[in-house]
Amino acid sequence: MRLITHNMLQCHVKGCNKDNFPLKLEEIEIEELEAEFNADFIKSMLNRLDWKALAQTTFSLGIAQLPEEMPEELNDEMLQQLHHILLEVDITSGRMVCQGCNHVYPIRDGIPNMLLTESEV
Amino acid sequence: MLPTPDLSHLTSKDYRNVYEPAEDTFLLLDSLEEDQEYIKQLKPKICLEIGSGSGCVITFLEQIVGKNSVYLTTDINPEAAKITQRTGKQNKVKIDAINTDLVNGLLPRLENSVDIICFNPPYVVTETEDINSSLIAASWAGGINGREVTDRILPFIPKLLSPGGSFYLLLIQDNKPQEIVDIMESQYNLKYQLVKKRRAGREQQYVLKFSKI
Ligand SMILES: C[S@@+](CC[C@H](N)C(=O)[O-])C[C@H]1O[C@@H](n2cnc3c(N)ncnc32)[C@H](O)[C@@H]1O
Numbered sequence: 001m002r003l004i005t006h007n008m009l010q011c012h013v014k015g016c017n018k019d020n021f022p023l024k025l026e027e028i029e030i031e032e033l034e035a036e037f038n039a040d041f042i043k044s045m046l047n048r049l050d051w052k053a054l055a056q057t058t059f060s061l062g063i064a065q066l067p068e069e070m071p072e073e074l075n076d077e078m079l080q081q082l083h084h085i086l087l088e089v090d091i092t093s094g095r096m097v098c099q100g101c102n103h104v105y106p107i108r109d110g111i112p113n114m115l116l117t118e119s120e121v
Numbered sequence: 122m123l124p125t126p127d128l129s130h131l132t133s134k135d136y137r138n139v140y141e142p143a144e145d146t147f148l149l150l151d152s153l154e155e156d157q158e159y160i161k162q163l164k165p166k167i168c169l170e171i172g173s174g175s176g177c178v179i180t181f182l183e184q185i186v187g188k189n190s191v192y193l194t195t196d197i198n199p200e201a202a203k204i205t206q207r208t209g210k211q212n213k214v215k216i217d218a219i220n221t222d223l224v225n226g227l228l229p230r231l232e233n234s235v236d237i238i239c240f241n242p243p244y245v246v247t248e249t250e251d252i253n254s255s256l257i258a259a260s261w262a263g264g265i266n267g268r269e270v271t272d273r274i275l276p277f278i279p280k281l282l283s284p285g286g287s288f289y290l291l292l293i294q295d296n297k298p299q300e301i302v303d304i305m306e307s308q309y310n311l312k313y314q315l316v317k318k319r320r321a322g323r324e325q326q327y328v329l330k331f332s333k334i
Contacts, residue, residue, distance in 0.1 A: 001217065001219075002215075002217060004191060004217075005191075005193065005217040005219070007230075008193070008227060008230050008231055009219070009226045009227065009230070010226060010229075010230050011226075012225050012226050012228075021230065033215075035215070036188070038188070038189060040189070041188075041189045044164075044166055044189070045166060045191075048166060048167060048234050050230065087215075105226075109203055109206070110206065111199070111202045111203065111206065111218050111219065111220050112219055112220065112226075113199070113220045113221075114219060114220065114221035114222075114225055114226035115197070115220060115221055115222060115225075116222075116225070
């Protein structure tokens with residue numbers, strides 16, 4: 001699971017509607033990927049990202065220190081950094097924990113498991 | 122004609138637990154191909170396949186759209202999610218597979234964000250109990266009218282679609298496609314178009330397209 005995908009996932013346990021995003025990554029293993037840099041693609045993805053969540057996650061993982069708000073102008077260096085963060089950091093195993101209800105979503109073989117049991121739906 | 126994705130890495134053992142591409146899959150591929158000019162001009166940024174099985178459809182969609190998009194898939198079957206990921210690798214397509222029920226976990230974050238959605242659902246008319254009775258049963262057993270899984274996804278489609286985006290849905294005659302058209306038009310205000318229909322043995326199959334205006 002790449003961080004761009006992590007940025008799109010949130011807790012959906014019934015009644016959990018506080019602090020349910022972003023999910024906190026724990027005990028993760030990371031593999032670096034190599035993706036072709038395309039500045040236009042990164043720019044076009046910006047309005048579909050949740051910047052605050054991305055900044056929070058990359059900070060807590062010690063990967064990057066992004067500004068708290070999305071900068072108005074993104075220079076090439078920043079786009080390269082975003083490219084790396086979003087597309088080249090692959091989480092192969094670990095878990096995502098909801099900060100609202102503590103539900104744990106495991107990640108195995110690089111695939112996040114968002115399934116809930118009957119009672120949680 | 123676009124080439125069908127390379128599935129040579131999959132064996133009959135894989136298809137014990139995961140749906141093997143069949144006529145329905147290929148009708149969906151043909152529909153995407155027929156619609157490729159429309160799909161390209163949308164310049165999709167996020168594409169999503171629900172119930173990706175082997176991953177054949179999303180991989181084919183990447184051949185149309187190209188590298189500048191994110192390709193998300195969901196499947197309730199963890200084996201299918203793994204195999205989808207493998208099919209991506211085999212075809213050099215980066216797929217982000219998620220093991221989930223329908224689109225659980227993607228909303229509200231992806232509201233108005235998904236440009237193309239595809240779904241070839243479990244559509245066979247069965248008893249309700251047959252749905253999800255095994256990994257492979259989940260791929261075909263659709264319950265009453267073969268509609269029980271499909272009906273659950275409908276309300277999420279207008280939420281997920283970006284303005285101008287489209288949802289491609291495979292159905293058979295037993296699913297009463299006209300009822301689905303009525304729901305999507307009158308309740309969710311989506312625009313309907315029939316993309317393709319074909320007879321496969323006893324099944325009359327359709328690919329319907331619903332677009333957000
Ligand atoms: C008819 S198969 C289609 C597989 C593949 N997309 C194709 O066209 O060959 C239906 C797929 O939907 C998945 N599925 C069934 N119920 C689901 C659900 N509730 N959520 C997500 N996926 C589901 C099945 O596991 C299976 O992979």
